[in-house]
Amino acid sequence: MTTLTYLDDVAHHPASAVTVGTFDGVHLGHRTLIQKLVEKAREINGRSVLVTFNPHPREVLHGSKNTVGLLTTIEERAEILHELGVDAMVVIPFDRDFSLLSSEDFIQKIIYQKIGVEKFIIGYDHQFGRNREGTIKTVNDLSKILGYDVHLVEAHEVEHHTVSSSRIRRALINEGDAELAAALLGRPYPLSGTVVHGDKNGRKIGYPTANIRISNHRKVIPKIGVYAVKARLAEKVYDGMLNIGVRPTITEEKELRIEVNMFGIDEEIYGRELYIKFYKRIRDEQKFDGLEALKNQLARDKSDCIKALKALT
Numbered sequence: 001m002t003t004l005t006y007l008d009d010v011a012h013h014p015a016s017a018v019t020v021g022t023f024d025g026v027h028l029g030h031r032t033l034i035q036k037l038v039e040k041a042r043e044i045n046g047r048s049v050l051v052t053f054n055p056h057p058r059e060v061l062h063g064s065k066n067t068v069g070l071l072t073t074i075e076e077r078a079e080i081l082h083e084l085g086v087d088a089m090v091v092i093p094f095d096r097d098f099s100l101l102s103s104e105d106f107i108q109k110i111i112y113q114k115i116g117v118e119k120f121i122i123g124y125d126h127q128f129g130r131n132r133e134g135t136i137k138t139v140n141d142l143s144k145i146l147g148y149d150v151h152l153v154e155a156h157e158v159e160h161h162t163v164s165s166s167r168i169r170r171a172l173i174n175e176g177d178a179e180l181a182a183a184l185l186g187r188p189y190p191l192s193g194t195v196v197h198g199d200k201n202g203r204k205i206g207y208p209t210a211n212i213r214i215s216n217h218r219k220v221i222p223k224i225g226v227y228a229v230k231a232r233l234a235e236k237v238y239d240g241m242l243n244i245g246v247r248p249t250i251t252e253e254k255e256l257r258i259e260v261n262m263f264g265i266d267e268e269i270y271g272r273e274l275y276i277k278f279y280k281r282i283r284d285e286q287k288f289d290g291l292e293a294l295k296n297q298l299a300r301d302k303s304d305c306i307k308a309l310k311a312l313t
Contacts, residue, residue: 015046025071103134176223
C-alpha cells in the first residue's frame with residue numbers, strides 16, 4: 001500500500017530510492033521513471049519514495065491567475081502509485097517560502113537528511129529548486145559528496161508525441177482529443193462528481209441526463225462538446241454519451257454544464273457519485289432549431305457513441 005504522507009511526518013530511511021516532481025497525470029513518461037524507481041528500491045531491499053508538491057508550483061510562482069488544471073488530484077496520484085508498487089508518496093506543501101529554497105539545500109536538507117536516499121532517479125529534463133536552477137548536473141555533483149547513485153530516465157514518446165502533462169492538458173482543453181490524451185496517459189482521462197438536480201429537459205425528449213457537479217474544481221475539464229464515455233456508479237459501469245457545454249438549444253444562459261446520458265439505467269441517482277472515463281470526442285456542441293432537431297441529433301450521437309465504445313472491445 002502506498003503511504004501518503006506530508007513532509008513533517010516522514011520517517012528517515014537511508015535505504016531509499018527517491019524521485020521528485022509534480023507527476024500530474026502519472027502519464028506513460030512518469031510510469032517509465034516510476035518503474036525504474038521501484039526496480040532500484042528492490043535492488044537495495046529498500047523503499048521507493050516519490051516526492052511531489054501541492055499545490056502545483058506554477059500557481060505559487062505565477063499567481064492565482066495561472067491556476068493549473070489538474071489531470072490528477074493528490075488522492076488520485078496516490079491510488080495510481082499504489083497500483084505501480086510505490087511504497088510512499090511524500091507531499092510537500094508548496095508555498096512562497098519553500099520556492100526560495102535552493103536546489104542544493106533541497107537535496108541536502110530534505111532528500112538526504114529528512115527522507116534518506118541511496119538511489120536518486122531523475123527525469124532527463126527535470127528542474128527544481130529556487131528559479132528552477134537545479135538540474136541533473138546539480139544531482140550528479142551532490143551525489144559525489146553525499147554518496148547516492150544517480151539514474152537518469154530519458155523522454156518517452158507515443159505516436160510521435162513526447163509525453164508530458166502539458167501536452168495532455170492541451171489535447172483535452174484545446175483539442176478535445178480524448179483518444180490522444182488516453183494514449184499519452186496510458187488510460188482514459190477520468191473525472192468524478194456528484195449527480196445534482198437539473199432542469200430535466202433531457203427527460204422530456206427521451207434522453208434523461210445526470211448533471212454532474214465536479215468533485216474537485218481544479219481538475220481539467222475537456223473542451224466543450226459531446227463525448228463517448230463510460231460511467232461507473234458504485235460497482236456497475238454504464239456506456240454513455242456526455243455533453244460539456246452551455247446547451248444553446250435550451251437556454252440563452254452561458255453556465256457550463258456537464259451532463260451524461262447513461263445507456264440502460266432506470267433509477268434515480270441524485271446525490272450519488274459518478275466516475276467518468278472519456279474515450280472519444282464525437283462532435284462540437286451546436287445550437288439546433290428546436291427540441292425535435294436536438295432529439296434527432298441525440299439519436300445519431302448515441303449511435304456514434306455505441307460504435308466508438310464497442311470498438312474498444
